[in-house]
Amino acid sequence: MKKLSPNELSHNYGTLYVVATPIGNLSDITLRALETLKSVDAIAAEDTRHTSGLLSHFAISKKLIAVHEHNEHQSAEKLLLQLKAGENIALVTDAGTPGISDPGAVVVDFVRKAGVKVVPIPGASAVIAALSASGIVQNGFLFHGFLPASGAARRKALDLLKTQTVTLVFYEAPHRIIESIVDMANVLGAERRITVAREITKTFETMYSCTLQDAEAWLKADANQQRGEFVLLVEAAAVKEAIEISKETVRVLKLLLADLPLKQAVKLATEITNEKKNVLYECALSLKADAAKNNL
Numbered sequence: 001m002k003k004l005s006p007n008e009l010s011h012n013y014g015t016l017y018v019v020a021t022p023i024g025n026l027s028d029i030t031l032r033a034l035e036t037l038k039s040v041d042a043i044a045a046e047d048t049r050h051t052s053g054l055l056s057h058f059a060i061s062k063k064l065i066a067v068h069e070h071n072e073h074q075s076a077e078k079l080l081l082q083l084k085a086g087e088n089i090a091l092v093t094d095a096g097t098p099g100i101s102d103p104g105a106v107v108v109d110f111v112r113k114a115g116v117k118v119v120p121i122p123g124a125s126a127v128i129a130a131l132s133a134s135g136i137v138q139n140g141f142l143f144h145g146f147l148p149a150s151g152a153a154r155r156k157a158l159d160l161l162k163t164q165t166v167t168l169v170f171y172e173a174p175h176r177i178i179e180s181i182v183d184m185a186n187v188l189g190a191e192r193r194i195t196v197a198r199e200i201t202k203t204f205e206t207m208y209s210c211t212l213q214d215a216e217a218w219l220k221a222d223a224n225q226q227r228g229e230f231v232l233l234v235e236a237a238a239v240k241e242a243i244e245i246s247k248e249t250v251r252v253l254k255l256l257l258a259d260l261p262l263k264q265a266v267k268l269a270t271e272i273t274n275e276k277k278n279v280l281y282e283c284a285l286s287l288k289a290d291a292a293k294n295n296l
Contacts (some may be wrong), residue, residue, distance in 0.1 A: 014088040016039070016079070018108060020097040020123030023229075024201035026057055028124040034058055036121050041087040044079055046103050050094045050179050067091065069103045074128040076110035083116045088274040096126060101171050130197035133207055138236045140166035147172065147180055154180065158187040160252055168234040174227050178219060184234060185212035193235040199228040245283055249273045253284055262288065 017036050020075060037043060037060050044067040045051035053065060067075040071078040078088060092099050098104025112118050124258075127143050142164055147154045149276050161168055185196070190213035198206040206225065210218060212234070218227050252272055256265035266284050270277045 012084075012086060014086050015081060015119055016108070016111050017088065017090045017119050017121055017129045018098050018104065018123040019090045019092050019093060019258040019271050021051075021054060022079060022093045022123070022201070023126050023129070023136065024199065024205075026054065029054075029058070030121070030123050030202060032163050033121050033123055034060075037062065037090055037092075039088070041092045042082065043066075043090045043092060044075065044107065045238065046093040046098075049293055051092055054092075065089075066102060067107060071107040072103050073110075076107045078108060080114050080116065081184045084114070085113060090121075095122065097122070097141040100125075101125075108293055119227040126200050126229070126231050128170070128196075129200050130195070130207075131167070131169070131235060133162050133197045134197070134209070134233050136167055136195065136233060136235075141169050141233075142166050143169045145171050147176075149250065151183065152180065155183050158183060162188050163237050165236050165239050167236050168232075170234070172230040174230070178216060179232055180232070181212065181215045181219065184232075185216070188212065188234060188237075195233040196225075197233065198225065200231065202228070204213055206227065245279065249280070250283065250287075251273055253280060254287060257284060 003139075016178045017040060019036055023031065026190070030112075037055065040062065042063040042065055043055075044065045045049060046066075046068050047062040048066050055062060065075065066081070075254050083089060091104055093102040093104060096102060098189055099108060127141075133142060142161070144157075144161065147157055147170055170180070177208075184192075190211065192212050194210060194212050194215050195207065195209045195214065196219075198204070198208075204224070204227075209219065210224075249269070253265065256268055260268070260283050262281075266277060266280045269275070269280050269284075273280070
C-alpha cells in the first residue's frame with residue numbers, strides 16, 4: 001500500500017482519534033476525550049463490555065466495534081472502509097493509550113498508510129504517573145513494557161537491558177510478578193533499587209521502594225501486594241568512569257600479553273607499573289579483543 005504525503009490526504013475521509021482513557025479512577029478522563037467520544041460515529045474498543053461501562057458512566061451511547069490483539073489486522077481493514085466513507089472513529093483500549101503495551105498500533109499504522117488522518121487525544125499514563133510519584137531523580141528512562149512470559153526469554157531481555165544508564169520501566173502481570181522480581185535481582189543486580197507501583201489511581205494504590213533483593217520478601221509478606229496491575233521502576237546502571245592509562249603502561253601490557261597468559265601478564269604489569277590490577281585487567285581484555293578483530 002502506497003504511503004501518501006500530507007498533501008495527498010483525502011478531505012472526504014473521516015478521522016481516527018486515538019483516545020487515552022483512565023487507568024483506574026474514571027475522573028481522570030479529559031474533557032477533550034469526552035468531547036471526542038460524544039462526537040464520533042463509532043468507537044473501536046479492545047473490550048466492548050469494558051468500554052460500555054465507561055461510556056455508561058458518562059452517559060454516552062455509541063456503536064462499538066471490537067478491536068483486540070486477536071483480530072486487529074482484520075478490524076483495521078473494516079475500520080479503513082468506514083473511515084474512507086467519511087465516518088469519524090475513536091480508538092480506545094481498556095485503560096490508558098492504544099498502542100502502548102495495548103492493541104492499537106496495527107490499526108493506526110494501517111490507516112495512516114492509507115492516507116487517513118490520525119489525531120491523538122492524550123490522557124492518563126501509568127508510566128508517567130508512576131515516575132512522577134517515585135521521587136527518582138535520575139535523568140531519562142527506558143519504557144520496555146511487558147517482559148516475556150518465558151523465564152529464559154525474560155532473563156535474556158533483562159541481560160540486554162542491564163547496562164542501560166537510565167531508569168528501566170516495566171509493566172507486569174500479578175501472576176508473574178514474583179518470578180520477574182527474582183529474575184531482575186539475579187540479572188540486574190540485587191542491590192539495585194526498585195519502586196513497585198501497584199494499582200495506580202485505584203483504591204489500593206501502592207508505591208513502595210526497596211532493593212531488588214528485598215522486593216521478593218515484601219511481596220510475599222502480604223498476598224494482597226501481589227494483586228492488580230504493576231509498573232516497576234528499576235534503578236539505572238551505574239555510569240562507569242573512563243580511566244586513563246598511560247601509553248607506557250599500555251606498551252608494557254602489550255609486550256607481556258605477547259608471551260604470557262592474560263592473568264600472568266596482568267599480574268606482572270601491576271607489579272611493574274603500580275597500576276590497579278582491575279584497571280589493567282579490563283585494559284588487557286580490550287587489547288585481546290582488538291587483536292582478535294585485527295586477525296579476522
